[in-house]
Amino acid sequence: MFNLIAKRLINLIFESLNLFNLKNFILIFILISFFGCKKEQNIPEMPINTTKKSNIAYAEGFSITNGVNFNILEIKNPWPKAEKNFKYVLISAESAAKTTFADDAYDGIIITPIEKIVVTSTTHIPALELLNVEKTLVGFPGTDYVSSKKTRARIDSKLVRELGKNEGLNTEVLLSIHPNLVVAFGVDGKSKSLQTIKNANIPVVYNGDWVENSPLAKAEWIKFFGALYNKEQEAETLFKQIETDYNAAKKLALNTKNKPTVLCGAMHKDIWYLPNGESTEAQLLKDANTNYLWSETTGKGSLSLNFEVVFNKARTASLWFSPSYYTSLEALEKGSKHYTAFDAFKNKKVYSFSNTTGKTGGVTYYELGTARPDLVLKDIIKICHPELLKNYEPYFFKPLL
């Protein structure tokens, strides 16, 4: 009985073996041994003969190394507590044809300059416009949030495709427009749709501007876009200008004597949410020479404090910035009667960027504020020290009426 079964089994094995002819068999054998060897070797990264790091002064999340034929873009902290760095090769089409790269040494090969790009955050759009490459934008998720006139016009004439809402990218549409690059931002790097896009051989680069700790570091990410378009020099010049303007405004503000007290944020229910002392918002307030009442606090993310504490400390604060999404004093009062007990409310010294929006309702500050910290700082200085910047008209912050 057992003999019979064994015989049958052996027959089966031989039959299946016959399906391969010898040639195939050898080929498979060679392939297997080849891959086996490959695992053991360390793939040497392409040697870059003369290396030069690009000059990046503030941003900590990316670096660019210039080589002879290609540049390497390294993204270090695309989301808080990211475990790995991402390395991308930036290479021209001609050089790419001549060079082969080991498959897993880099997270993507990007042919520069980019001709068709998809970005996913409104903060990426000003960089494209400043570099004069907004025409390469072919898709964006949530186009309604885009306020800038130039890009808005392109959206209205259907040159920029809508890619779905919020973070749920419409993968099908995205694949069909086939961009050269998708600039994404990751909250934890686990997006399934981004994985699908990568699998379709469209490189995905994470932009980590939002992780940076200072206003100028966030703005410096324009150099990241500069590298993608072979416009590093332009990006350098643009950033230099922003940096100079920012520091000049800061110096001007530091020379004044009065230091108004400032309250920020608003309540949800009875919990008050305000930026911590290390946030970019707090740094801007500090650079504008104001006394933000929570400037001593530390930590990541916003503070969530009890109403009592905030009221006790900030009832007499002279200025109040960014009260959540409220767009008028009346709306604030409707939200909670407690707001009306603050001096800043009584004196109508509440300032918000919520009323500065584009045609389709996107808040301009969220789009342009990251790229232009010089404007944000000047806004705050103008409000806190009206005697300075006589001819300046605040761009984002308007008093609530």
Added chain:
Amino acid sequence: MVKTQSYKITFTLLILLALILFFINLNLGSVNITLKDFFSSFFTYEKNYSTPEYIIQSYRLPKAITAVLVGSGLGISGLLMQTMFRNPLAGPFVLGITSGASLGVALVIMGASLLGGFATHFLMNEWSIVIAASLGSFLVLLIVLIVSSKVRDTMAILIIGLMFGSITAAIVSVLAYFSSAEELQQYIFWGFGSLGDLQWKELKIFAIVYAIGLVFTIAAIKGLNTLLLGENYAKSLGLNIKRNRIIIVIAASLLAGTITAFAGPIAFIGLAVPHLTRLLFNTSNHKILLPAVFILGAIIMLICDSIAQLPNSDYTLPINAITSLVGAPVVIWLLVRKRKMMF
């Protein structure tokens, strides 16, 4: 007669405890307030409040009153449902009443923008959330009631309640997909539950609806006691079952609905308080149980709120986390000693 005597002592003690806790609750918070400021706040004209006086009068006092109303109201509505369904696991949360209220609120906060400009204007006034939550909870309880008259198995009714929870969650997630970040945020914060969000104006409306709910409850006491004997027996005693049921449904949904509307979904109090009361008083007479649940509910909610305020720190914990931390072990404990359960 002897029994009533002993209840009198327990009641006096409980009322005293509740008053002391009310006082303690007013004096505990993130900001240290001296007793002098505390008492002076009661004799100051509203316009001239100093900061500590404002905190006492405009924040802590309404919050403490809300805690009393929420704790007692949820306890009572839980008791009503446990008796009506003759099921120890019934309660506003388990039977999907809270889910109904959540659905109402989700539709108002997140659905308004979907319905277009006119509807937004029409729906988004101050009271829309309150009305939507009350309507939602009333509808769900009504459906549960209709189903329960068809299905005799109480377990089936509980499962139906849970199903409502799932349906709500599903509709909410669809709405969430299409709504803006601010709307979503608003809904999520509502879901955390909060006692400190009400001001005197809202509290007045809350108290009026709550009082109407209480009147219905008192009207149902006699019926509740007879219901405990079983529906057939109650019928033979001349109880109008149908009318009685409707009264109980109105009372329970008015209480649970408004509470959820004003304070958000508060977990477990409705389920745990009636059981605690039964264990403490060892009776199933609703004439005793109802006031006892009222006081115990208030006591527990005041304690929970005092803990949630994390006195002397700058932070406040979500009230829901605290009530669940207190409520869930009670339910577990009840299940463990089920054989001795008073019901």
